[in-house]
Amino acid sequence: MNLLDTYLPALNPLWGPRLCGVVERVTSLTPTSAAISVRPGRGWAGHRAGQFVTLGVDVDGVRHHRCYSITSSETDLSDRIEIAVAAVPGGLVSNHLVHCTRPGDLVRLDGPSGGFTMAGSSRDPLLFVTGGSGITPVMAMLRTLGDGHRSTFPAGPSDVVLIHHAPDPVSTMFSDELERLAERHRWLRVEVVHTGDLNDDAGSRHLSASRLVDLCPDWAVRQAFVCGPESLLDFAVEHWASTGVGERLHLERFRPASALLTDESGGPATIRFATSGIDAAAGSGPTLLDVAEAAGVPAPSGCRMGICHTCTTRLDTGCARDLRDGRVIDAGSHVQLCVSVAVGDVTLDR
């Protein structure tokens, strides 16, 4: 009921109509990464190992959304979830989470989502290949396997192999825990490759076909889960496919938000009006409102000078620029169509 949504959050911020979580603990993993333990509010349905959560974080008062893999076991009984964040150089949200988040902070939660899970394959021999913060979803899988699935899991010294890549020991996330897990569980073998020590040329800093065979001779018969930088994923896709075992490969792609920013100097941009299903060329009007009107998109408007906010519309994808101050508006925010232009391709909720 609406009244409850009005009053309950004033008594406890976790009782609101939208799912939130409160930060309980921040643990430093490396100088530039941290594990963050979050207690979700009502409505959190639990996750499968390997899934991610979309976190809504306020930085300088402004809400930003980012996806992070959940690192806690899916059978964790503590009603907490843990995520691990590596600070991306210049990254607004990741740096805030690693360096400025404190217990008691509120975060918005969406999810969990993602199909990078062991569903149906946890009894098969497994191979995990990870790089950098790509270890995070796999951490949840290893912890889940370690937690409860031992008894149902076929015994054997190398049923699970993890090949993890990190530049050096200091910047290896979860290095101690990986060591402990490998000591405790006879079915797990962990190979950490410090890419900073490799003398290979830059192109093969991650995995190569020969190193894969060295580290895991029976790689081709295992269900493989690969998560890490683009170069690692590209190698995996190509190598597994050319060996004819592409169906055993499972991938998770992480792309920093900055990579999604549209190139400003790009060619003629397309403006997609999602609700009305109309595409228009950006050049067909001086502002987004003019474009909408020229294309016959129903777009209520008022002052046409940016004061009444009648035309305020959600920007689903892409970026826009507010002509008044040159501010760039990211996807997920609202734009005032009458004073904004598209920067590259955009999708608008109209």
Place this chain on the structure above:
Amino acid sequence: MTAVQTARFAESDPDEQTLDDPDTFGAELDALRAEVLASLGAQDAAYIRDLIVRQRRFDLAGRAFLWAGLFPPAWVIGTGLLSVAKILENMEIGHNVMHAQWDWMRDPEIHSTTWEWDNVCPSSQWKHTHNHMHHQWTNVRGMDRDIGYGIMRIDPEQPWQRWMLGQPVYFVALALAFEYGVGFHDVESDLGSGQPISWEQVGPKIRETAAKIRTQVMKDYVAFPALSVPFGVPGVLAAASGTLTANVVRNLWSFAVIFCGHFPDDVELFDPEDVAGETRSQWYRRQALGSANFEGGPLMHLMTGNLDFQIEHHLFPDVPSNRYAEMAPRVRQICERHGVGYHTGSFLGQFGSVVRKVIRLSVPGRKRTRAVRGARSDQSARRTPRA
């Protein structure tokens, strides 16, 4: 800075966008706006979030006391708390959130597109009559329907008609039932626009307002008072009467604050020909001349939703209201430097002049409206000649 001017001026006159405007009034105010927007941060976000939480707690506490409203002290405390809660919700929170002052936080729950306020006026209709018609066309005769709200003669230029004799009575009635006046204001604007009106146009709005009234009545006079059933019929009636009183207190206060904003004696009115092809600077000038501040401390700022800074609010309707206090001295300096009047006074002085005007204009005659005529001729003299 040039880019900013270009974009804004383009709205009023596309041919002018490449010309340098010799009038820097608008550019200086734009720069002030940009400076404040760039400085918004976690403290501002915490201000509005904390205020919303406190307002809801006041609201709940007020209703909790009114639950036992059969006991007079509980009735008085409950009614007082609920009055404060409703004033805060409508003024410092609802009005300003719907102006998109907090959209920059990108919080979908504190956003102009989603906020539904504790008032019988549907937010969608409020945003149309208020944010668009009133704020864009402030004090322009025939375009800003807030001039006398269509039921009062506030403008001496408006021809007198016999029904206006009763306007001191309408004034009091509107004050008492202000939220209902606001609730049907959009419909009234359509009916009074002089255009042919179809049921297709006003019917949905009437139905929407009726639905909102139903929601408000259910909450204020049915759901919460029903909780007082253990105290019998007198307990239920006490809870309902306390809520009714809180709604009326909120009506009276918001009415007084809003009438002080544009109707004191020295505030200027404009004709549609004044605003044809208005530049950004001229728009700012009209906003400043058509609004009036009144003086007060931090509590006054909070309880008026910072509408004691009506001038700043009209210059910068989507700048967060907690920043108006720091902007006001600089706005005043800019106005003085450009010879633009800056009207301010005490709350009682401003409200008194509104009451006098309502009474005076209820009878025929326009001779004794010297202040307004004088201001108009000053204003035309100050207007920048257009190329």
